[in-house]
Amino acid sequence: MNRRLKLKSNLPYVLMALPAVFLFLVFFIIPLVYTGRYSFYNWTNYSPEISFNGLENYKAILDDSIVFTGIKNSLIYAFVTVLLQSVIGLPVAVLLNKKFRGRNFFRALFFCPAVLSTLVVGYLWKYLLSASDYGFVNQVLMGMGVEKVNFLGEGKTALAVIILTQVWQWFGWAMVIYLGNLQSISGDLYEAASIDGAGTLKQFWHITLPGLAPAIKLNLINGTIAGLKVFDIVLSMTGGGPVHKTDTILTLMFSKFSEGNYGYASAFGMVFLVVSMIVACIMLGLFGKWERRLGQ
Numbered sequence: 001m002n003r004r005l006k007l008k009s010n011l012p013y014v015l016m017a018l019p020a021v022f023l024f025l026v027f028f029i030i031p032l033v034y035t036g037r038y039s040f041y042n043w044t045n046y047s048p049e050i051s052f053n054g055l056e057n058y059k060a061i062l063d064d065s066i067v068f069t070g071i072k073n074s075l076i077y078a079f080v081t082v083l084l085q086s087v088i089g090l091p092v093a094v095l096l097n098k099k100f101r102g103r104n105f106f107r108a109l110f111f112c113p114a115v116l117s118t119l120v121v122g123y124l125w126k127y128l129l130s131a132s133d134y135g136f137v138n139q140v141l142m143g144m145g146v147e148k149v150n151f152l153g154e155g156k157t158a159l160a161v162i163i164l165t166q167v168w169q170w171f172g173w174a175m176v177i178y179l180g181n182l183q184s185i186s187g188d189l190y191e192a193a194s195i196d197g198a199g200t201l202k203q204f205w206h207i208t209l210p211g212l213a214p215a216i217k218l219n220l221i222n223g224t225i226a227g228l229k230v231f232d233i234v235l236s237m238t239g240g241g242p243v244h245k246t247d248t249i250l251t252l253m254f255s256k257f258s259e260g261n262y263g264y265a266s267a268f269g270m271v272f273l274v275v276s277m278i279v280a281c282i283m284l285g286l287f288g289k290w291e292r293r294l295g296q
Contacts, residue, residue: 032273039267045260057267066244067252067268071275074248077163078227078279082220084167089174089219094208096175097182107179110172118169122236125165126152152238155245162237162246166230174219181215182208217287224283228276249275 042053061067092110096103113121128136131150138148151161185208193203231250234240240247240255247255249272256265 035266035269038263039270041263041266043263043266045262050263053263057264058271060264061267061271066247067271069244070247070249070252071271073159073246074228074230074250074275075279076159077166077230077248078224081163081166081170081227082223084163085171085174085223086216086219088167089171090178090212090216092171093175093178093182094204097179107176111176112172113169114173116169118166118232119236121165121169122233125161126237129161153242155242158238158242158246162233165237166233170223174223177215177219178212181212185211213287213291217291221280221283221287225276225280228272228279 038050039057040052040054041050042056043050096107096110127134129138129151131138131148131153133139137151142148149157152158189207189211190203193207198206229250230248231254234246234248234251235254238246240251249268253265253268253272256262256268
């Protein structure tokens with residue numbers, strides 16, 4: 001009887017969860033299983049048959065130097081972008097958490113770019129940074145007597161420029177998350193610290209920063225995983241060029257799919273999954289240690 005009562009009481013919650021479980025199954029689990037399966041097959045537009053070839057796709061990936069360039073670019077992009085977003089977003093959030101006239105305007109101003117489509121942002125900055133005569137940034141530089149800079153055509157600057165555009169777009173998102181967490185920190189802690197003679201820097205280090213641990217963890221882990229999945233901004237600004245200097249794991253995977261090499265692209269997808277899981281596990285472990293230290 002108790003089991004039946006429990007089942008009846010839990011039935012509404014199970015029914016409410018079923019649509020989400022169904023969508024997760026259809027759009028994640030099943031595609032993942034098929035991707036893993038076809039990563040062991042020779043499946044291309046050039047072959048009439050889909051044949052099992054074992055680990056050949058993975059061996060081809062290990063022998064392809066461009067793959068390691070894509071992995072390196074993805075990691076550089078993810079870590080540098082998320083670090084700069086936090087370095088800028090955190091102090092801006094602390095500043096905008098104070099009461100002064102116009103703070104809501106600045107909150108909205110910094111958050112607005114995050115509402116835009118990444119593709120729109122990519123094409124906008126590509127136009128502004130163009131090395132041709134209509135590139136606004138180069139027009140300003142030449143007006144100041146500086147030579148024209150090919151921002152997106154040089155391997156040394158292209159990835160850095162892409163990173164900076166994404167920091168500009170998304171630091172406001174990180175700022176909003178920090179703001180939400182800051183407002184949950186009790187003001188009594190700051191009053192007690194002031195009475196004890198703690199200055200602004202000590203209050204930030206011993207009260208604000210530990211209190212922001214959940215937001216820092218959320219921003220850094222989500223931002224890193226999103227950074228590893230970078231695709232549309234690269235596609236819109238450089239298409240992976242010049243000479244694969246800005247290619248990432250997903251742009252390379254997209255190019256393989258476009259070429260009709262589906263088995264190889266599926267192996268790419270599995271490599272991306274493994275890299276993302278390793279990075280996420282390392283970061284969760286590091287944040288777990290940090291949170292345990294804060295709790296001591």
